[in-house]
Amino acid sequence: MIEFRDVTKRYPDGTIAVDKLNLTVDAGAITVFVGPSGCGKTTSLRMVNRMIDPTGGSILIDGKDVQESDPALLRRGIGYVIQQAGLFPHRTVLDNVATVPLLSGWDRRKARARAAELLATVGLPAEMGRRYPVQLSGGQQQRVGVARALAADPPVLLMDEPFSAVDPVVREDLQNELLRLQDELDKTIIFVTHDIDEAVRIGEKVAVFRKGGVLAQYGTPADVLRYPADEFVASFVGRDRGYRGLSFLQADGIAVDQVAKATVGEPYGPAAADWVLAVDSADRPRGWLPPESSVDGELSADSLVAGGSLYTVGTPLRGALDAALSSPTSLGVVVDTEGKYVGVITARQVLDLIEGQPPAVRAR
Numbered sequence: 001m002i003e004f005r006d007v008t009k010r011y012p013d014g015t016i017a018v019d020k021l022n023l024t025v026d027a028g029a030i031t032v033f034v035g036p037s038g039c040g041k042t043t044s045l046r047m048v049n050r051m052i053d054p055t056g057g058s059i060l061i062d063g064k065d066v067q068e069s070d071p072a073l074l075r076r077g078i079g080y081v082i083q084q085a086g087l088f089p090h091r092t093v094l095d096n097v098a099t100v101p102l103l104s105g106w107d108r109r110k111a112r113a114r115a116a117e118l119l120a121t122v123g124l125p126a127e128m129g130r131r132y133p134v135q136l137s138g139g140q141q142q143r144v145g146v147a148r149a150l151a152a153d154p155p156v157l158l159m160d161e162p163f164s165a166v167d168p169v170v171r172e173d174l175q176n177e178l179l180r181l182q183d184e185l186d187k188t189i190i191f192v193t194h195d196i197d198e199a200v201r202i203g204e205k206v207a208v209f210r211k212g213g214v215l216a217q218y219g220t221p222a223d224v225l226r227y228p229a230d231e232f233v234a235s236f237v238g239r240d241r242g243y244r245g246l247s248f249l250q251a252d253g254i255a256v257d258q259v260a261k262a263t264v265g266e267p268y269g270p271a272a273a274d275w276v277l278a279v280d281s282a283d284r285p286r287g288w289l290p291p292e293s294s295v296d297g298e299l300s301a302d303s304l305v306a307g308g309s310l311y312t313v314g315t316p317l318r319g320a321l322d323a324a325l326s327s328p329t330s331l332g333v334v335v336d337t338e339g340k341y342v343g344v345i346t347a348r349q350v351l352d353l354i355e356g357q358p359p360a361v362r363a364r
């Protein structure tokens with residue numbers, strides 16, 4: 001657990017970067033600091049590992065004031081990941097990852113073995129360990145940055161806009177990877193971003209900062225989206241916050257309707273007046289057969305119209321709405337966790353479900 005108690009940072013030129021910050025970061029969770037540029041997120045983060053010292057108040061990690069720790073020792077227990085990875089350009093990827101274990105006195109063989117293990121953990125092939133950072137893509141470099149921060153198995157991880165420099169697709173991969181890793185590692189993570197989508201996606205708690213280093217709101221993503229504390233937070237999270245909030249609502253016991261089905265590869269009967277859902281022999285949806293389609297003999301995949309996205313039972317409702325809106329029939333197809341057909345749902349049904357939901361239901 002990391003506690004900020006009345007923490008203030010006033011730079012020598014008089015700028016108040018952080019103003020009386022009081023906040024408790026839960027152990028074993030990802031807490032995101034989010035807000036517009038210049039609102040004190042990075043300053044707050046760097047005060048945790050003493051790259052910056054506060055001018056007022058204190059920061060405690062598991063009850064111990066960081067000011068009482070030697071900065072170099074403190075930093076060995078705190079992983080730090082920054083934008084564009086910040087790798088050492090003249091060291092191989094493997095040696096980059098082995099840096100902290102070596103500093104901590106591990107022998108070279110053991111440090112390298114640990115580094116190799118971590119490359120695999122973050123999803124990089126072993127042979128990349130021999131390359132230099134410049135020979136990797138931006139996303140791969142970020143993975144190395146994460147591996148390096150994890151090398152000494154620190155309980156705390158500070159991540160400052162780690163995924164900002166990569167394109168949106170790679171970024172989503174990296175976010176998923178972080179969530180997957182965190183499921184296993186249970187680190188206490190503070191993650192800084194200016195992107196509210198990223199914040200609500202990966203944060204178990206989100207701290208929204210405003211200019212002048214003031215904490216505007218601290219809560220779960222669902223709370224921040226549904227109950228913004230004030231006008232500033234409401235405008236920062238954006239007009240489509242209701243839609244984003246769908247990410248946190250799950251449908252338990254979702255009521256579905258049924259449609260006519262036909263199996264690809266099997267004989268197809270007389271033309272139907274309505275759309276027919278085509279499935280494969282394992283009952284997994286393959287597409288839709290338009291009304292009045294006559295089929296000669298077996299139903300072939302070539303006669304189908306591609307379906308929309310599928311909604312898997314038990315996942316956030318955003319997916320159900322997307323399935324309905326992207327379907328050529330306006331019927332979203334619902335499947336079970338094995339991908340087998342369960343039923344169909346309309347956008348209207350999804351909206352009715354949302355209206356009946358209690359607030360702040362967390363999906364992940």
Ligand SMILES: Nc1ncnc2c1ncn2[C@@H]1O[C@H](COP(=O)(O)OP(=O)(O)OP(=O)(O)O)[C@@H](O)[C@H]1O
Binds near residue numbers: 015016
């Ligand atoms: N060394 C410094 N001297 C004076 N002012 C500084 C210094 N470092 C940061 N600041 C100011 O403190 C404020 C907070 O900066 P900080 O970098 O913490 O914000 P941030 O929210 O992380 O912004 P960004 O998202 O742009 O990185 C800003 O007004 C910044 O200009």
